[in-house]
Structure formats: C-alpha cells, structure tokens
Amino acid sequence: MKRRCFSSVAVTLLLTAGILGACSKDDEPAEKGENAGNVNATGMPIVEEKIQVDGFAAKFFSSQDWDSLMLWEEYEKMSNVEVNWTTVQIEGLAEKRNLMLAAGDYPDFYFASALSKTDLIKYGEQGVFISLNDYIDEYAPNFKQLLDKYPSVKQGVTMADGNIYGFPAIYDPEFEALRAGTPWINKDWLEKLELKAPETPDELYVVLKAFKEQDPNGNGKADELGWGSGYGVAEFTSYLRGTYGLNKQGSMNINLDFKEGTEEFRFVPATDEYKEMLTFLNKLYKEGLVNQDVFTTEPQTFSAEASKGNYGMLSEVDPKELLKLDGYVGVPVLEGPTGERAYNTVSTGLGNLGMFVLTDKAKNPEAMVRWMDHFYGEEGNKMFFMGFEGVTYEEDAEGNFKYLPEITDNPNGLNMDQAISEYLTWPGGYYPGIVRQQYFQGAEGKEATAANAAQTKPYRIKDEDIIPGLNYTLEENDKVSAVMTDVQTYVDEMTAAFITGKQDFSKWDEYKKTLNKMGLQSYLEVAQEAYERMQKEQ
Structure with a gap:
C-alpha cells in the first residue's frame, strides 16, 4: 500500500516546488505538429492513422514491462498512439533523466518523471520543453475544466512568464482524506490503560510515556514503543505545525508563512514557534517516545518493525491497510500552548508540476x-486507477467500483500494490492526472481514513487561506537557488540536531544568525516579490 500521497510523496516534491520558480519567455502561438490534421477533435481514436512516439517514465516495480503492460496496450488500441517506452526505477530517475537532457538525447515526452520547477524553467527557457497553453485550450478540455474550477491549481502550474510547461499530479481538493489526516493511535491500548485520546502536547507526552512503560499489550515485556514514522521527522512536524501556530498559509511553501496580522513573509524554521515545536520533539526523543532511527530508517525497514504491533502511534496511512494491524484510530488535532487548535499542513491539491x-x-x-x-x-x-472491468475491478448495483478478489486477496500472496501493478502503473505515487475518491482504492479511499479526515476537517486550514506554490522568474530562481540550496541543508541538519539533543537550544540565536549570514533575507525579499506579483495577476 502506498503511503499518504498528500503528505509524503507529495510533501518532498512540494518543498522543492515551493523554493524554486519559473522563467521568462515571449508568448508565441503553438506551432502545429507534423500530423495535426490526423488528430480527431474529440472521442477515440485520438488519431485516424496510427502514430509512434517515444516516452520516458519512472516506474515503481522493476518487474513491469511497460511495452506489454495491459494499461498501455489497451490505450494504444483505443487511441491509435503507440508509445515506445524507456523506463527506469524511481531510485535512478533523477540521474537518468538529467543525463538524457544534458546530452540532448531525450524523447518526445516525459511521463511520471517528477521534473522540478528548476527543470521546467531551465528547459522551458531553452525551448527544450514546449509551452502547452494553446494546446490545452484546444486539445485538453478535461484539464482546462480543472484549471477553471480550481484557480489555485491554475496559479500553481502557470510560470511567471505565463506559460504552462507540464501537466501535474492533482489530488482532488474534494477528496478530503488526501488533504488532511492525523497520525493513528492504538485505541485498544488507551482503553487498557484507562487513558483518553490526547488533546494537547502535554497529554500526548503522558500517553506515549504510558504506552512505553505500562505494558499495554499485556505480554509482560517492555517491548512497547511510542510514536513511529518510516518517512522521517516531517511526518511528526506535519501533524504539529498547526498546533504551534505555524504554516497558517498552508504547506505549498513549507518554509514560509505570514507575520501575524500582515501579508509579509517570515521564515518558519527561524521562528520561536518552530523552536517550541522542536523542544517538544526533543523531549519525546530523549525519553525514547519516538523511534530513535527516525532520521535514518528506510520505509521498508520501519514497516517490518512496525508490523509487529509494538507502536502505540503511527504516522502515514491507516495501519490496518498498510500493516494489517487492527485497533488504530485517528488521534485528535492537538490544542497548542496558546490555545490554538489547527491542522495547517495542507496543500491546494497540486502535486509535482512536471x-x-x-x-x-x-x-x-x-x-x-x-x-x-x-x-x-x-x-x-477510472482506467488509470481501476483498470478493466472483469479483469481488475467490478461495479456493484449501486455504481460503486471495487477491485476483484484477485487484486485485494491475491492467491499468489501479492499485496494489493504488487497485484494491481501487473496491469497498472499508479502504485508508488508517480503519475500525472487527478486522484479522485471514486476511483482510488488505496488506503485514503477507505472508511477509516475518511473518518480520520472528517474529525480533522473542523480544524483544517481554510482553502482560501492556502497560498499556491510561488513561481519565480528565471533571474529570481537563480537567486533563490543560490541561497536555499545551502539554507535548506543547514535547516534540515539543525532540525535533526536540536531534536536529538546533539545541539543545545542555547545555540538557537546562533543558528538564526547563521541563517541570516547565508542570505536568508534576500530569499525572503524575492519570495515576497513573487507573492505580490501573484496577487496582482489574480
């Protein structure tokens, strides 16, 4: 099962998107392709006479052969477009993709290749990536409808020069379980220890300490653990940012929010509130209430450990779906030190643009x-996420779609992701398109996750308060990259050091001074200019 895509696959990509920008290029009408007259305006096939194109893509499972995968074979029959695929596993994507571009040995298109804003800017400016604006207006009615329906998505995909260079991943803003959800806590352990679900950070500390020390699994061994994550400390801070008054403008620009009562940016990792959040996490870490390998563990390694059922609280997706563990429910949004109770780590629904x-x-x-x-x-x-009726899914009398037992309870012992990947490409989280609840069968589409999202929603940041990812001009992007490449590395290192205790909080002012020496103020100035330009263009 894939992890929660709005806060895991997507968050890393959105962090990159938030600090990098766009380019400047004269507006030019789209040139007609060699076979434009062969293209049907609507319906299938897309072209009357079959065409062949070269595509490059990242894939999650090495066993997949995209040239013979049912998804692409059937789509070729429908569309009359034959794709000659070159694929690479996600782990080797960046190196292979960048080498191809640098050598000029690239295909007709990149698919599921997670091209960053930097790439879109650089190669859009050079003309290697073509502007899609006019083509979208004429040949992409579905995507255009989404841009019209969700202005924040349109803002996010449109570079500072007015061009759109990539089709993005979109997590349907109406699919609430993809937008906000808290970690999962073992309800059975709470009941065994006669504890209530925590409502504040102090109560969370008490609960986690009881989990670790009071033998809630009843086996007489001190083998219980507190709060765990296999995807780094960002899973912890995502839950706590709103509690500590951070990111009141959402997570599309994860390092930025407004100074109170203004529309002037501040740098979140240099705020007193961020320090207070790290102080709380340091308290949990030094008492062994979070997994001590959180900064180094790999997801697969952590999942193997967590599947033993020894963690009282887990981030990511529903443990029942991911780890086959019963008894977990969503933990409440916590009320912070100032009485604020908010969940702010929420995006517009826009994932990677490239x-x-x-x-x-x-x-x-x-x-x-x-x-x-x-x-x-x-x-x-429906085809992309569900596959083919009678082969991978069925439709019931009420019009609901569900995978067949061969997928959900595979006779060969494959998990759902492995089984569906014999037909489709979506597991792993790398894809363009839109994730809609009706057709998505991952954990986020299940009842327990919907219940978690529902109890989070009253405290979730309002959509109108979320700022889309900032898009910079080419010159601005160079300035931002020059500063933020080193700043982000330093912030990540110091965040880990403060939490683990390798760096004492008495060094906090020194940490902030170092950030300023690294050029932080120039980054804030450029970000402010980009935001004000975006406001004028609304």
Whole structure:
C-alpha cells in the first residue's frame, strides 16, 4: 500500500516546488505538429492513422514491462498512439533523466518523471520543453475544466512568464482524506490503560510515556514503543505545525508563512514557534517516545518493525491497510500552548508540476496533449486507477467500483500494490492526472481514513487561506537557488540536531544568525516579490 500521497510523496516534491520558480519567455502561438490534421477533435481514436512516439517514465516495480503492460496496450488500441517506452526505477530517475537532457538525447515526452520547477524553467527557457497553453485550450478540455474550477491549481502550474510547461499530479481538493489526516493511535491500548485520546502536547507526552512503560499489550515485556514514522521527522512536524501556530498559509511553501496580522513573509524554521515545536520533539526523543532511527530508517525497514504491533502511534496511512494491524484510530488535532487548535499542513491539491512534459522533439503535440488529457477525465481516470472491468475491478448495483478478489486477496500472496501493478502503473505515487475518491482504492479511499479526515476537517486550514506554490522568474530562481540550496541543508541538519539533543537550544540565536549570514533575507525579499506579483495577476 502506498503511503499518504498528500503528505509524503507529495510533501518532498512540494518543498522543492515551493523554493524554486519559473522563467521568462515571449508568448508565441503553438506551432502545429507534423500530423495535426490526423488528430480527431474529440472521442477515440485520438488519431485516424496510427502514430509512434517515444516516452520516458519512472516506474515503481522493476518487474513491469511497460511495452506489454495491459494499461498501455489497451490505450494504444483505443487511441491509435503507440508509445515506445524507456523506463527506469524511481531510485535512478533523477540521474537518468538529467543525463538524457544534458546530452540532448531525450524523447518526445516525459511521463511520471517528477521534473522540478528548476527543470521546467531551465528547459522551458531553452525551448527544450514546449509551452502547452494553446494546446490545452484546444486539445485538453478535461484539464482546462480543472484549471477553471480550481484557480489555485491554475496559479500553481502557470510560470511567471505565463506559460504552462507540464501537466501535474492533482489530488482532488474534494477528496478530503488526501488533504488532511492525523497520525493513528492504538485505541485498544488507551482503553487498557484507562487513558483518553490526547488533546494537547502535554497529554500526548503522558500517553506515549504510558504506552512505553505500562505494558499495554499485556505480554509482560517492555517491548512497547511510542510514536513511529518510516518517512522521517516531517511526518511528526506535519501533524504539529498547526498546533504551534505555524504554516497558517498552508504547506505549498513549507518554509514560509505570514507575520501575524500582515501579508509579509517570515521564515518558519527561524521562528520561536518552530523552536517550541522542536523542544517538544526533543523531549519525546530523549525519553525514547519516538523511534530513535527516525532520521535514518528506510520505509521498508520501519514497516517490518512496525508490523509487529509494538507502536502505540503511527504516522502515514491507516495501519490496518498498510500493516494489517487492527485497533488504530485517528488521534485528535492537538490544542497548542496558546490555545490554538489547527491542522495547517495542507496543500491546494497540486502535486509535482512536471509529471508530463512535451519536448521539442514531439512531432505530434496535439495528439499527445489529447492523449494525456484523457487521464484527467472520468473514463481515463477510472482506467488509470481501476483498470478493466472483469479483469481488475467490478461495479456493484449501486455504481460503486471495487477491485476483484484477485487484486485485494491475491492467491499468489501479492499485496494489493504488487497485484494491481501487473496491469497498472499508479502504485508508488508517480503519475500525472487527478486522484479522485471514486476511483482510488488505496488506503485514503477507505472508511477509516475518511473518518480520520472528517474529525480533522473542523480544524483544517481554510482553502482560501492556502497560498499556491510561488513561481519565480528565471533571474529570481537563480537567486533563490543560490541561497536555499545551502539554507535548506543547514535547516534540515539543525532540525535533526536540536531534536536529538546533539545541539543545545542555547545555540538557537546562533543558528538564526547563521541563517541570516547565508542570505536568508534576500530569499525572503524575492519570495515576497513573487507573492505580490501573484496577487496582482489574480
């Protein structure tokens, strides 16, 4: 089962998106491809006469052969577009993708390749990536409808020069379970120890300490653990930021929020509130109430340990779906030291912008924009996530879709992701398109996660308060990159050091002075200019 995509796959990408920007290029009408007259305006096939195109993509499972995968074979029959795939596993994606671009040996399009804003800017400016604006207007009705419906998404995908260079991953803003959800706490352990679910950080400390010391599993051994995550400390801070009054403008620009009562940015990791949050996490860490390897463990390693059922609280997705562990429910949003009770680590629903990009080698841009747009519509969305009726899914009398038992309870012992990956490509979280609740069968689509999201929603940041990811000009991006590459590394290192106790909090002022010496103020000035420009363009 994949982890919660809005706060894990997506958060790393959104962090990159938040500190990097866009380019400047004269507006030019889209050039017609060589076979534009071969393209049907609507319906299938996309082209009357079959075309072949070259695509590059990242895949999660090495066993997949995309040239013979059912998804692409069936879509080829429907569309008359044959893709010659070159694929690489996600772990080797960045190196392979960057080498291809640097050598000029790149395909017609990149799919599921997580191109950063920096790449979009750089290669868009060079003309290697083509502007999609005019093609979207004419050949992408599904995607265009989404841009019209969600202005924040349109803001996010449009670079500072007004161009759109990539089709993004979108997590449906109406799919609440993808937007906000708290960690999971063992309700059975709470009942055994006659404890109530924590409502404040102090109460959370008491609960985690009781879990660790009072033998709630009743086996007579001191083998219980407190709060665990296999995806780093960001899973902890995502839950706690709102509690400590941070990120009141959402998580699209994770290092930025407004000074109280203004629209002037401050740098979140240099605030007193951030220090207070780290002080609390340090208290948990030094008493062994969070997993001590949180900064180094790999997801698979952690999952193997967590599946033993020894953690009282777990981040990521529902432990029942991920680890086959019963008894966990969503923990409440905590009320912070100032009486604030908020969940702020929420995005607009926009994930990585560079999940589908057309290059200047594309001879059939009209056809390929239509090819991609299909997956933002209902039928394409259903095919991408559910597969094929009678083969991977069935529809019940009420019109609900569900995977067949061969997928959910595979006779060969495959988990759901492994089983569906014999037909589809979505597991792993790398894809363009939109994730809708109706067709998504991951943990986020299940009842328990919906209940967790429902109890979080009253405290969730309002959509109108979330600022889309900032888009910079090419010059601004160079300035931001020059500062933030080193600043982000330093922030990550010091965050870990403060939490683990390797750095004493008496060094906090020294830490802030170092940030300023690294050029933090120049970054804030550029970010402020980008925000004000975005406001004017609304």
